[in-house]
Amino acid sequence: MNLQASIRALTPASRDWSAQMIAPLADEGQGQAASFLATDFVLQDVPADADLFISALGLYRCFINGQRVGNDLLTPGFTNYDKRLAYQTYNVAPILHPGKNRIEIWLADGWYRSQLMWGKNPIFNCWGDRIATIAEIVGLSGTLIATDANWSSGKLPVQKSGIYFGEIYDAREPALVPTSGSEVLAFDKELLLAQETTPVKEMAPLQPIDRWIDDEGRNVFDFGQNVAGYVRYTVRGETGAVVRTEYSEVLGPGRFFDNRNYRSAVSHNIYTLNGDGEETYAPHFTFHGFRYARLTTTGEAKILSVVSVPISSVPDIKGGFECANPQVNRLVQNTIWSQRGNFVEIPTDCPQRDERLGWTGDAQVFASTACWLADCRTFLRKYLRDVMADQRADGAISHVSPDPTRLHPEHFPGFAGSTGWGDAIVIIPWVLYTHYADKDALRECLEAMVRWVDFVWSISDGPIVRPPAKWGERGFTFGDWLQPTGDSVKPRPTISDDCAATLYHFISTDLLARIAGVVGEDGLKARMEGRADEIRKAFAFEFIAPSGRLAHNDQTSYALAFLHDLIPPQHVETARFHFRKIVVDADYKIGTGFIGTPALLPALTKLGMDDVAEKVFLQEDVPGWLYQVKQGATTIWERWDAMAPDGSIYQPDMNSYNHYSYGAVCQWLFESVAGIAPDPEQPGFARVLVAPAPIASLSPVSAFHDTGHGQIEAAWVVDNGRVTYRLSLPDGCTGLFRPTHRHIDPVLNGAAVTGEVPLASGAHVLTFNLPPASGG
Structure with a gap:
């Protein structure tokens, strides 16, 4: 069975469709007015149960008898549309009635054909140039209505829409007037699959915390929180008056409305x-x-109320x-x-600029944190299927998934194969296993994992990966993207591409060996263990001096090498x-x-350098986590230096103020x-590894996590x-306490502790003294 067949076999099954994929003949193409498809149907009796099955090429909203079906957003979602297309199911019996009923399906460009990618080479009509829908209502007695060539079509009040563009809406023509018919498209219904994860939903609206009128008479609103979503307002005015809404993440000096980024x-x-x-x-x-x-008003119009409406696939x-x-809170x-x-829909890099893509590197570094903060099991499983659908024939993993460049490589050649990014196919399934005991995720992705690590080995035909420097060449790597260099006059050292690539070569190979053991693939486990050992030895020879200093003497090299046990015992001290010295010499930046x-x-905590970890974490200068907070950030920045101390934007051509990676x-x-950490030996929080490393200045500390x-x-x-x-x-959840050097004279539930102690479900109290000087 080939990889695509394997993916299809393991994804939610499709169903037998009597409906056909139909396109509105009223549609005039990408960037033009949105269209609708509609038909009437007669019911003798209202069925006790009736389900609408619906999907689209583009985005859709459905209305039956004037009432919107469901409240999901951006349906049918974002997938690799040429290989996978989700459909949704809604119980619509309550909105049907005896006699004539009417169904209307609104269609717009969405990710399917509005602009994707950036610069001088944006991609339009990425997956196709015809918007269309497939839908049917099925009752206990069979199909009640289904899309076919007899449906009518017409224009919507939505004059233009796009993921990056926004939307133009003319409310002067609210009635939907059919002007054309429909056309059945050739379409492979095997591409349809039941929705794999929770849909995008609106969250509770946010009221503005401030409002002012700028020099040109425009109303500016501050909602106090950077979000993905939109503004909803109520307005009263004359026919033909216009309200234009523009958006920004930050204000420049003098409250300058700045969305150049x-x-x-x-x-x-x-x-x-x-x-x-x-x-x-x-x-x-x-x-x-x-x-x-x-908000800019033209003509006679008065804004009565305004709110910000956040949206998310994981709101809880x-x-x-x-x-x-x-500041830490x-x-x-x-x-x-x-x-x-x-x-x-997917784990994007940012929600604001001409990107909003599923970057694999961002997703893999954040996956564990994501699962601590939200239930991401189905969300990340769905994303992994997108990643596998985009995997290249040679095993390279796309930089982004769904990948617009796979079908349009002319301006974005070689948009796959970066270490640190492609490793998402190994790392994210492991996160799903440790957090949710999802062994199926390991099995589903196993073949893709093997193809990926074999690809990385093939870049330089050996354990040391020597990536080409030119973007687009086979094996190009982003390395430690946006690694700060400090003072331009005397920059601090940074990791090389070959060292970064080789580190991740080891990380994924070693992890794949462990995964193979979990799923019972002993032969693969032995092969990957042997390869990982070869990479480990080659790394030490290539990047560790006989004295024990790492070749590039930078924080990333030491952190990754120590965290993944790549430092030979004789060189550890x-x-x-x-490692300590370079952090201290950087003033803990x-x-x-x-x-x-x-x-x-x-890595610093693993080595017992708690004092260094504390100073790095809590320092408030750039680059640092709390510098962002001190500057008024309400989301994580893409760049450590995204904003100067005076509030001005740095490099607006590549600068996002909502980028979760850090x-x-x-x-x-x-x-x-x-x-508290999930134990891979008893995953899904069947057992928790208990090893607190307190930072006294943060006391008191509390944390919680909802598990299965x-x-x-x-x-x-x-x-x-x-402490x-x-x-x-x-x-159903047990624990294991393993005392370390930082747990002096530990007493657990009233009894002195001399070694590791299992913990039963229930409440426990542990006391211990901290070392006089944490770390050293």
Whole structure:
């Protein structure tokens, strides 16, 4: 069975469709007015049960007898449309009635054919140039109505829409007037699959915290929180008056409305009033990334109310961390909001500019944190299927999935194969296994994992990966993307591409060996263990000096090498000394980028350098987590230096203020500071590894996480150097406490501890003294 057949066999099954995929003949193509398809049908009696099965090429909204079906957004979702197309199911019996009924399906460009990608070579009509729908209502007695060539079509009040563009809506013609018919398209119904994850939903609206009128008389609103979503407002005015909504994430000095970082994403909404009393509007087929909105009215119109409406596929919080430091608490909230805003159908890099793509590197570094903060099991499983559908013939994993460049490589050649990014196919399934005991995810992705690690080996035909420098060449790597260099006069050292690539070559190969053991593939396990050992030895020979110093002497090299046990025993003390020194010499400022940052604090904690980890985490200068918070950030930034101290934007051509990657530090807060981690030996939180590494200045600390067994709660307080740690484990969840050097004179539930101790479900109290100087 080939890979695509394997994916299809393991994804939610399709069904037998009597409906046909039909396109509106009223449609005039990409960038033009949206269209609808409609028909009437007669029912003698209302069925006791009736389900609507529906999907589309493009985006759809469905109405039956004037009532919207469901409240899901951006349906049918974002997939590799040439290989996978989701359909939704809704119970519609309550809105049917005896006699004549009417069904209308609104269609718009969406991801399917509006602009994707950036720069001088945007891609339009990526997956096709005809919007269309397939739908049928099925009752207990059979099909009641289905799409076919007899449906009529016409134009919608949506004059233009696009994911990056926004939406133009003219309310002066609210009635849907059929002007044309429909056409049956050739379509493979085997591509249809039941929706795999939770749909995008609106969250509770946010009221503005401030409002002012700028020098040109435009209303500017500050909603206090950067989100993915849109503005909804109510307006009263004359027929033909116009309201234009523009969006931005930040304000420049002098409250300058600055959205230059959106690049070619117009990202606006234009609404023309019909003049009939109060009118409420929000866009139907797009979303924006923003904290601020500027509303410009032309003609006689008065804005009566305005709210920000966040949207997300994962709106519900499943984990939390709080401490005595309000800046740290805000950092956690920023991470939650970045996850919400970027988990819209797929894990995107950002929700605002002409990108909003499923970057694999961002997803893999953040996956563990994502699962701490929300229930991401089905969301990430769906994304992994997109990743596998985009995998190249030679095993390379796309930089983004769904990948627009796979079908349009002329301007984006070789958009696949970067280490640190493609490793998502190995790392994310492992995260799903550890957090949810999802062994099926390992089995489903196993073949793709093998093809990926074999591809990485093939880049240089050996254990050391030597990537080409030119973007688009086979094996190009992003390395430690956006790794800071410090002072331009005397820059700090950074990791080389070959070292970064080889580190991840080892990480995925070693992890694949472990995965093979879990799923019972002993032959593969032995092969990958042998290969991982070869990479380990080659790494030591190539990148570790005889003295024990790493070749590039940078924070990322040491963090990743220590975290993944790539430092030979005889070099551990020397490498540890240099690791500490480079961090101290940098005044505890972060020297890591996308792949190094998630490893930095865990590596310092693993080595017992808690004092260094504390100073790195809590320092408030750039580059640093709390610098963002101090600057008023409400989500995580793409760049450490995204904003200058005076509030001005740095490099607006590549600068997002809602990029979750650096929020991966929250994994460390849960697993090290709060001391609770899933045990891969008993996954899905059947057993929790308990090993708190307190930072006294954060006391008191509390954390919780909702698991399949119930809620885990952990909290500690420091009093005169002695820690009191309280832990509550739900039924079905046990723990294992392993004392370390930082747990001096530990007493668990009233009894002295001399070694590791199993913990039953229920409440536990652990006390211990901290070392006089944490780390050293």
